[in-house]
Amino acid sequence: MAEKKTSRDLTFPDNSLAVILYGELNKNLQLVEQNIGVKIHVRGNGVHITGLGHEVDLTADLLEQFYDLLKKDFKIYSSDFAFGLRVLEASPKAKLAKIFLDKVYITAQNRIISPKTQNQKNYIDAIRHNDVVFGIGPAGTGKTYLAVAMAVSALTTGQVRSIILTRPAVEAGEKLGFLPGDLAQKVNPYLRPLYDALSDMLGPDKSADYIEQGIIEIAPLAFMRGRTLNDAFIILDEAQNTTREQMKMFLTRIGFDSAAVITGDVTQVDLPRSEQSGLIHAKGILKNIEGIQFCNFSKQDVVRHPLVQKIIGAYETHSKNK
Template sequence: MTTNIIHREISFADNGQAGTLYGELNKNLIALEKSAGVSINARGTDMRISGMPHDVELVATLVEQLYGLIGKGYPIYSTDFAFGLKVLESNPKARLDKIFLDKVYVTTHNRVISPKTRNQKLYIDAIRQNDIVFGIGPAGTGKTYLAVAMAVSALTSGQVRSIILTRPAVEAGEKLGFLPGDLAQKVNPYLRPLHDALNDLLGPERAFDLIEQEIIEIAPLAFMRGRTLSNAFIILDEAQNTTREQMKMFLTRIGFDSRAVVTGDTTQVDLPTRSQSGLLQAKKILSTIEGISFCSFSKVDVVRHPLVQKIIHAYEKSKS
């Protein structure tokens, strides 16, 4: 029995960029071999890809497009191989430059934040074009991180004067009353992921300074009641744990020259009954209003550790 193994030869220009593509000690190619199920032999500017026809063509398209991105000044990361492979698996004709070159923000460590999947790109575009955007999908799809990156970008470019980050303080198996400390200390663990995103984007010192100056505010959702939030970029995270009343309260806080992003995972509702979720109800009630956009993510958009996507898939499969 013979296997339908094919070989594909690729030659890159002798401009030193092939080494950037390969990574130190060819680590990028080694990881790509494992994830794509092909064999890659690279020497200098020449590469030979061997494997099943579909896999070989997919990898050839990937490396050629990533090489082209390097030529356009894109600072390629090892994770881009996995992200790019997922994009091309879902659409072999996709252009990675249309996604990866959309620079959202550059961190204090000169790391370029950009969308890594088609849905992330649509999400970024929606935030730019609408005053209220809902990002709904599983953990690890970049909903909150990209929203915070867009908020920081808007602040540093002078589009808004402040950033407000908020979450409902809903117990996920714990009771707040049994936690030590005052109210601020009790709710701080719920707000930690927002602090982490800011620290990653701005650096801990800069983030702390902006919080101290109240240019950036991180607070439980209950603290938003009665306020009008103008000239601000507002993010409501973990919105699946808002009630209908809380969601309405939040959305009606938005003032002039402000924009809001609401993120949540409707499969992780911690309310007594799933039907109470303000996020689920908002999707039904508000989906036809102009100026409000709903963006959906799935497990193919997961940009965390590769195992996260497999874990999400396993849990989804267990329900069937």
């Protein structure tokens, strides 16, 4: 039996907040209409929603929860509606405030960094309560960015004395051998995303100052060999491109009062076919150790341009069909 169409009226007492909720030229409401399939008509500080029953209920819940967020001084962007919708579609009983109001860090531009999906929230909580956390999933899910935000927060609140950011430079051998400069100069392009994330958090001047003082270190993974890293927040990015030996080397560098976050995408391994990814290997043998937690992301957690989620889905479908 086909689901019947229904309607529902919502009223938002604070007219100024209602205007923000709707967005400029009702842009936020239009986004909801396009993604859910309902029709929303504005009636002053209220709205009239029509559509299938479950669509109307989802729309009402989404708008009411975002209105409550506005009452708590949460600054809403149009993209937040897309993120909130994904959360509620996956978990209809979810409370967006528990996710969106979790302030990880406030950037130099006074922008609040917070999780945008349930998996991102779980990831942040895992970092808070475990010494070693693996974040595994596709590009654009915030694995590295949120880890850097947590690291900067730990540094600025005195939980650690230094931040160490590292990546394997899988192309730092003969393919880059013709380039001028030493190893550090050759692999610098591989480390650029980490510099960009830091600059976003701290501002370019402060991040450069911390790097010059050695409080923040950004280096290829090979530079970690033989060291013991105490009182530090350590991030290994692009970990799918570590070998088994490199992953073991990195994990055994962790010293006292340190935390480590390892991020990677197991579908983007650039190692030779004969070489097993250290990330995939570690996931198989470390999953039952207390103090180590694995957090998995999917295309539903992508927080980049909406097309990125569709692109990832298309590649996943092609891979399965092949």
